[in-house]
Amino acid sequence: MLPFWPTGVGGSLAACAQGEYDEPWRNLGTTLVAHDRADAIIRLAWQFNGNDVEWKASDPVAWVSCYQHVVTAVRETAPGALFDWSRNAHGTQNPASGDATEAYPGDDYVDIIGIDTFDMMPSSPDEAAWTQQCNGPDGLCAVVDFARAHGKRVGVGQWAVVTCNGFGNPGGDNPFFVQKMHDTFAANADVMAYETYYNDPNAGEFCTSLHDPVEAPMASAQYQKLWGP
Structure with missing residues (x-):
């Protein structure tokens, strides 16, 4: 960055x-x-x-x-x-x-269309909320569509569950969000350049850590199930 x-x-x-x-x-x-x-x-x-x-x-x-x-x-x-x-x-x-x-x-100056997305503002506790957020003008699904329209790959430089702060709307320990991110990456594997989980225990940020320390045990277990230890 x-x-x-x-x-x-x-x-x-x-x-x-x-x-x-x-x-x-x-x-x-x-x-x-x-x-x-x-x-x-x-x-x-x-x-x-x-x-x-x-x-x-x-x-x-x-x-x-x-x-x-x-x-x-x-x-x-x-x-x-x-x-x-x-x-x-x-x-x-x-x-x-x-x-x-x-x-x-412009396409001549961009190789990857990227997004940073956290489970907040709004959070995604269920399918309806996820669909609305993901397909909103700044959602992950909309970014994937934009990248495809421009013949570009997709990068997700930061994504995470949010267990503190979250500007009043943290999703908390939300394994559903982890599952939906995984499913979206898998469904669009043909255009995915990379994705990176933002593992940060800093209390001044969003307390996203799934490992060392584990701040969201259910999300951590889901991540390990989907991606491996």
């Missing part, structure tokens, strides 16, 4: 869109090649459609131009690098239109 610029340094979409950050990105490509990572997957400016990241797509025109500049710069020195355009599944605040695809950089 890489932002458009290092956090806390006062970067801007406008500067990025004008190419002011191109040289460091060329250097990144050189570094990837030098360390045998020329085909690395770069989750660039992930969760751009929320409000809590500096690189949010508040200006979708500048955001798209910035993304394109970064991809072009990296590919100059690491042409095999792969770029993952990844949103979060919990509602689009940016762009203001509420449509994350307004910030799609």
Whole structure:
């Protein structure tokens, strides 16, 4: 995962869109090649459609131009690098239109269509809730459909059950959510690039851990059943 610029340094979409950050990105490509990572997957400016990241797509025109500049710069020195355009599944605040695809950089600049999805906002306790969330405008199922329409693979960089925080709507120890994620991955195996469970016991986050420590024992047991120990 890489932002458009290092956090806390006062970067801007406008500067990025004008190419002011191109040289460091060329250097990144050189570094990837030098360390045998020329085909690395770069989750660039992930969760751009929320409000809590500096690189949010508040200006979708500048955001798209910035993304394109970064991809072009990296590919100059690491042409095999792969770029993952990844949103979060919990509602689009940016762009203001509420449509994350307004910030799609174009098929020439994207290799993987990605999403981060947690069992919250809303949670999925049953089939009806899962179907509504998954097929909503920012749901996993909608992202899979968008990827297929653009001839791209799908990446799920972060997914998890949520046993604390959850912005008032955590799904808790929910093995049903684990089952549905597994089933969706399996049903779309032909376009899946990767998926990663977000195993994090940090109480300041969402208490998602299924292993060392186990914060959701039923979800943990279901995960082990489906994926193995």
